Amino acid sequence: MTRKQRRLTMIGGAAAVLVVAAALVLNALRDSIVFFSTPQMVTEQHIAPGKRFRLGGLVEPGTLVRGDNLAVTFKISDGSAMVPVAFKGILPDLFREGQGVVTEGALDSAGVFKADTVLAKHDENYMPKEVADALKKQGRWQEQSGAKSDAKPELKPDVRSDATPTNAQGAVR
Amino acid sequence: MIAEAGHYALVLALGLALIQATVPVLGARLRDPALMNVARSAALAQLLFVGLSFTALVFLHVTSDFSVANVFENSHSMKPLLYKITGVWGNHEGSMLLWVSILALFGGLVAAFGNNLPLSLRAHVLAVQAWVATAFYLFILITSNPFLRLDDPPIEGRDLNPVLQDIGLAVHPPMLYLGYVGFSISFSFAIAALIEGRVDAAWARWVRPWTLVAWIFLTLGIAMGSYWAYYELGWGGWWFWDPVENASLMPWLAGTALLHSAVVMEKRNALKVWTILLSILTFSLSLLGTFLVRSGVLTSVHAFATDPTRGVFILLILCIFIGGSLSLYASRASSLKQGGLFAPISREGALVLNNLFLTTACATVFIGTLYPLALEVLTGDKISVGAPFFNLTFGPLFVPLLLAVPFGPLLAWKRGDLAGAAQRLIAAGVAALIAMALLWSFVHGGSTLAPLAIGLAVFVIAGAGVDLVERIGLFRNPLGIVWRRARGLPRSTWGTAFAHAGVGVALIGIVCETTWNSEYIGTMSAGQSAKLAGYELKLDGLQSRQGPNFRELLAQFTVTEAGRPIGVMNPSKRSFAARGSSTSEAALLTRGVSQLYVSLGEPAADGGIAVRIYHKPMVLLIWFGPLLMAFGGLLSLSDRRLRVGAPKPARQARGLQAAE
Numbered sequence: 034m035t036r037k038q039r040r041l042t043m044i045g046g047a048a049a050v051l052v053v054a055a056a057l058v059l060n061a062l063r064d065s066i067v068f069f070s071t072p073q074m075v076t077e078q079h080i081a082p083g084k085r086f087r088l089g090g091l092v093e094p095g096t097l098v099r100g101d102n103l104a105v106t107f108k109i110s111d112g113s114a115m116v117p118v119a120f121k122g123i124l125p126d127l128f129r130e131g132q133g134v135v136t137e138g139a140l141d142s143a144g145v146f147k148a149d150t151v152l153a154k155h156d157e158n159y160m161p162k163e164v165a166d167a168l169k170k171q172g173r174w175q176e177q178s179g180a181k182s183d184a185k186p187e188l189k190p191d192v193r194s195d196a197t198p199t200n201a202q203g204a205v206r
Numbered sequence: 207m208i209a210e211a212g213h214y215a216l217v218l219a220l221g222l223a224l225i226q227a228t229v230p231v232l233g234a235r236l237r238d239p240a241l242m243n244v245a246r247s248a249a250l251a252q253l254l255f256v257g258l259s260f261t262a263l264v265f266l267h268v269t270s271d272f273s274v275a276n277v278f279e280n281s282h283s284m285k286p287l288l289y290k291i292t293g294v295w296g297n298h299e300g301s302m303l304l305w306v307s308i309l310a311l312f313g314g315l316v317a318a319f320g321n322n323l324p325l326s327l328r329a330h331v332l333a334v335q336a337w338v339a340t341a342f343y344l345f346i347l348i349t350s351n352p353f354l355r356l357d358d359p360p361i362e363g364r365d366l367n368p369v370l371q372d373i374g375l376a377v378h379p380p381m382l383y384l385g386y387v388g389f390s391i392s393f394s395f396a397i398a399a400l401i402e403g404r405v406d407a408a409w410a411r412w413v414r415p416w417t418l419v420a421w422i423f424l425t426l427g428i429a430m431g432s433y434w435a436y437y438e439l440g441w442g443g444w445w446f447w448d449p450v451e452n453a454s455l456m457p458w459l460a461g462t463a464l465l466h467s468a469v470v471m472e473k474r475n476a477l478k479v480w481t482i483l484l485s486i487l488t489f490s491l492s493l494l495g496t497f498l499v500r501s502g503v504l505t506s507v508h509a510f511a512t513d514p515t516r517g518v519f520i521l522l523i524l525c526i527f528i529g530g531s532l533s534l535y536a537s538r539a540s541s542l543k544q545g546g547l548f549a550p551i552s553r554e555g556a557l558v559l560n561n562l563f564l565t566t567a568c569a570t571v572f573i574g575t576l577y578p579l580a581l582e583v584l585t586g587d588k589i590s591v592g593a594p595f596f597n598l599t600f601g602p603l604f605v606p607l608l609l610a611v612p613f614g615p616l617l618a619w620k621r622g623d624l625a626g627a628a629q630r631l632i633a634a635g636v637a638a639l640i641a642m643a644l645l646w647s648f649v650h651g652g653s654t655l656a657p658l659a660i661g662l663a664v665f666v667i668a669g670a671g672v673d674l675v676e677r678i679g680l681f682r683n684p685l686g687i688v689w690r691r692a693r694g695l696p697r698s699t700w701g702t703a704f705a706h707a708g709v710g711v712a713l714i715g716i717v718c719e720t721t722w723n724s725e726y727i728g729t730m731s732a733g734q735s736a737k738l739a740g741y742e743l744k745l746d747g748l749q750s751r752q753g754p755n756f757r758e759l760l761a762q763f764t765v766t767e768a769g770r771p772i773g774v775m776n777p778s779k780r781s782f783a784a785r786g787s788s789t790s791e792a793a794l795l796t797r798g799v800s801q802l803y804v805s806l807g808e809p810a811a812d813g814g815i816a817v818r819i820y821h822k823p824m825v826l827l828i829w830f831g832p833l834l835m836a837f838g839g840l841l842s843l844s845d846r847r848l849r850v851g852a853p854k855p856a857r858q859a860r861g862l863q864a865a866e
Contacts, residue, residue: 042550047562054566057599058573065594066578068587087590103729103807103816122727123807123816126440126779126788 067137072114075140082140088116088148089135097130109134109146120148209274212262213353216303219255219310220343222248226313226336230329242325245332246317252339253314260294260307263352267294273359276300276352282365282784284755292375293366298500298516299352301379305496306342308380308387312416313339316391323412330398331391338390341523349516365755365784374434378427382454385424386492389461391416393489396482397531400538405482410472413485415843417468421461422839428454429832440790440805442820444719444828447596449504452575453495459568460488463561470557474619476546477558479539484561486535490528491568497524503579552622556614563607570599608662608713611706612669615699616676630676634668652721659717666710670703698845705838712831715799718824725821731814739821741802742766743775748815756780758791761806761815765795772797777804777817799826 069087070080080086088109096108104121107130118136128134128151136148226248233241263276267290272278280297281290295301313335320328346352395413399405431454436444445451464484470477498504501517548554574591581587612634616627638661645657675681677699678691726738735744746762758780765773775793782788792805800823807816 036547039547039550043558046550046559050562050566054570054599054603057602058570061595061598062577062591065598066589066591068589099810103727123818126790 069135071111072109072116073111075116075146076114080140082142085137085139087135087137087152088118088146089133090116092128092130092132092134094131109136116146117144118146118148120151122151124151208262208265209271209353209355212259212266213351215255215259215262216343216347216353219252219259219306220340220347222252222255223336223339223343226252227333227340230333234326234329237326239325242329245329245336249310249313249317249332249335252336253310256303256307256310260303263300263303264291264294266353267291267300270363272361272363273355274352275354275356278356278360278363280366281363282755283362285366285371286754288373288376289366289371293370295379296366296370296375299346299350301383302342302346302350302500303352304380305383305387306339306346308383309335309339309342309390312388312391316416326402327395327398327409327412330401331394334394334397335390338394338527341526345516345519345523349519362784365782368756368780368782368785368787368789369438372434372438374430374438378430378434381423381427381430383427385420385422385427385461386454386457386495388416388420388423389457389464389485389489389492391420392464392485393531396485397534399482399542400534403538403541405478405542407472407475410468410481414465414468414472417461417465417485418839418843421458421465422836422843424454424458424461425832425836425839428458429829429836433829436825437792437794437803438789440792441818442723442725442792442803442805442822444825447574447591447593449575450499452571453498456568456571456575457488457491457495459564459571460484460491463564463568464488466557466560466564470554474546474548474554476544476548476554478542478544480561482539482542483535484565486528486531487565490524490531491572493524493527497521498575546620548619549621551617551624553614553617553619555622556610556617559610560607560614563603563610567600567603567607570603571596574599605662608666608709611666611709612672615670615673615702615706631665631669631672634665634672637668638662638665649722656717656721660714663710663713663717666713667707670707670710674700674703696845698842701838701840701842701845703838704841705835708831708834708836708838710831711827711834712829715824715827715829715831719822719828722823723820726817726819728817729810729814730817731810731812734814736817736819738802738819739823740767741772741821743802743804743819745815745817748809753780755784756782759806759809759815761804761817763793763804765802775802775804777806779806796826799824799830801825 067085067087069089070078072088072090075088090109090111093108093110093115096106098106100106102121103123104119105124106117106119108115108117110116118138120136120138135152136146137150137152138146138148141147226245229248230242230245233239233244266274266277267281268287270277270281270283270290272281276297276299280293280300285293293300295304313332316323316328316331316335320331323331392413395409395416399409428451431451432444435446436442464481467477467481467484471481497517497520501520503517574595578589578591581589612631613624613627616630617623641664642657642661645660649657674695677695678688680688683691724739726736728736730736730745732745732747735742737743743763743765746764748759748761750757750759752758758778760776760778763775763777764771765775773795775795777793778791780789780791790805790807792803795802800821803820803822805818807818809815
């Protein structure tokens with residue numbers, strides 16, 4: 034092979050890998066990203082049952098009901114709308130009534146949000162960033178409730194409660 | 207007084223960094239050895255002063271001087287001594303001070319052990335180190351001063367975040383920073399080479415040990431962090447594809463690529479321009495990681511916009527260094543001479559393939575991490591990119607890479623024999639097939655892909671073994687000769703085999719844990735028991751007790767296997783009064799390389815308690831793999847070739863370990 038041919042082989046190989054990678058990324062971005070909604074957006078936009086998304090807001094005080102076998106229901110509100118949520122499993126340490134929460138799951142046909150993951154991804158002021166942003170937009174934000182986000186770099190304060198064993202965590206298969 | 211002294215020492219360190227950043231460059235211009243030698247003494251003095259500053263902060267934390275804002279916000283007089291010390295870097299200001307201290311440590315090591323470097327190269331390398339240091343000193347002094355006093359000193363501190371009150375904090379951040387910041391050396395060498403317009407095989411020989419040191423620490427740091435998250439967060443996950451984790455994975459992937467391309471440059475004088483680019487990219491990704499974690503941009507794009515001082519400052523540092531170094535690269539790279547030729551099928555070709563896949567995988571992580579931020583800034587839509595995205599992109603890219611790993615070391619330099627290599631790998635292939643067949647016939651449940659993935663892992667491990675067997679001529683020669691050959695084999699060859707096998711070991715752990723993990727979640731009261739994976743866990747009872755700065759609810763489980771007691775597990779739930787928060791302390795029971803994992807949920811009204819029990823098969827292999835990789839790295843570092851004609855890497859390694 035001449036020098037030119039060798040170089041072309043290399044460049045061709047590299048281009049092929051990059052094209053495959055780009056295809057993988059685009060495919061994954063179409064299928065596996067999850068959008069964030071507030072209760073207000075849920076009531077306005079009529080999200081189809083079964084479509085996965087993240088729902089965030091405040092846990093409405095007085096709505097948390099613990100049932101049998103670790104089933105819990107509560108309501109998430111953002112001041113203008115409220116969505117009932119059902120979850121089965123152990124809630125994270127940081128879950129409180131009246132505090133912010135982000136859940137992941139899908140609506141069922143009755144309009145109940147079936148969550149399989151409850152995230153408590155926030156600082157010690159119990160305010161997830163999506164929720165804080167949404168509340169700020171609606172002017173319901175009080176500075177003392179989440180203004181200071183302390184630096185906690187070394188360990189991600191991301192505590193999940195997974196009810197489903199199918200929720201694979203970052204596997205390289 | 208101590209706080210002021212620490213502050214003053216930091217300002218002096220900045221002054222020394224400014225001298226180190228300018229005078230040696232001038233000296234190189236004027237070819238004045240005296241001016242160039244200023245770099246050496248300035249680097250050592252800078253290390254001394256930043257060390258004093260760091261010691262002062264540690265002292266303030268240990269003595270609980272709550273008149274200092276940083277101590278007040280992150281410490282508590284009742285906190286155990288270990289966490290008083292580790293709390294120093296458990297917060298923004300302190301961890302930035304640790305960052306620059308380690309930067310100065312690496313600069314000091316180059317100054318102390320770089321006697322056999324050409325004078326102008328050493329001057330330039332240390333000057334570039336000082337540019338980075340200057341930027342970060344300014345950042346600390348202007349936006350994140352850890353020595354600020356409070357006007358009205360409180361009696362008690364606000365305590366450290368309970369999640370961080372763990373031995374993990376003592377080890378993980380310093381290791382990670384030694385890795386992150388260690389790549390600054392290869393960056394400085396790359397910039398120095400571009401400035402001087404000269405780069406050769408000797409350059410690669412100087413850079414390689416430093417890259418290796420950084421890579422070893424980063425590998426250990428990431429593995430340590432993963433294990434910490436696994437036992438501390440209480441639900442048994444060990445990798446979350448969280449942006450903070452990705453920020454450390456990206457430099458690791460780029461650094462691994464750099465390690466391999468530097469070999470090609472050293473041996474064959476090829477891939478020079480690419481190696482320089484990788485050096486720049488690796489450290490740029492380290493800086494990006496620092497930016498992501500430190501600027502608050504992850505907490506909220508809006509928080510970043512409303513309180514921009516810190517974020518914008520780091521963004522500025524990021525733009526200046528990445529932009530500047532890439533422009534320098536663009537203008538100078540063409541002047542570097544092209545090196546040796548090689549056929550696509552050759553050791554060089556295999557290493558190029560490795561680089562191609564590692565950098566592409568790194569790029570997909572980059573996209574997955576930054577796309578949500580970019581989308582939010584551009585359209586306001588909030589999305590989350592989680593594990594599914596990375597499984598769909600990162601996974602497929604790693605399969606061909608792992609398939610190629612055993613071939614690499616078996617191919618000759620310049621022109622390799624693929625058929626010959628394949629023939630020698632038949633044994634490894636057979637081992638992989640046997641592993642797959644056994645799994646298919648005896649293990650049920652789980653994904654059908656799992657046995658394939660384990661077969662791949664066995665192929666990688668056996669392939670690493672084949673390489674060693676071939677080289678020492680096992681089964682072909684009498685044992686005496688085999689022994690002599692094994693001892694004569696370069697340590698870097700052993701290192702390669704161990705590191706490659708480590709990848710396979712980690713893969714087995716990852717696949718087993720995700721596929722055959724079983725769990726039990728339910729409410730239990732005293733006397734009840736739960737059955738899981740052949741084990742029976744009986745809840746003996748619950749009790750409350752008082753810890754040094756927390757109260758805890760402690761549960762006791764007796765674990766039996768087929769009626770035989772094998773251990774007691776004590777998970778607990780702690781509540782910390784100072785911050786009004788609580789943590790779950792999981793209990794682990796190790797059986798071989800598998801683990802039982804119990805963590806507590808909230809107590810129920812009837813006196814029971816919610817529990818989460820996992821059986822995680824082979825889970826420890828996930829962290830043994832990286833340990834093996836790091837051990838391989840250490841073996842390579844001790845190779846004679848790197849000691850001779852290189853800045854005494856063996857002594858650097860020892861010096862670094864002593865500093866832990």
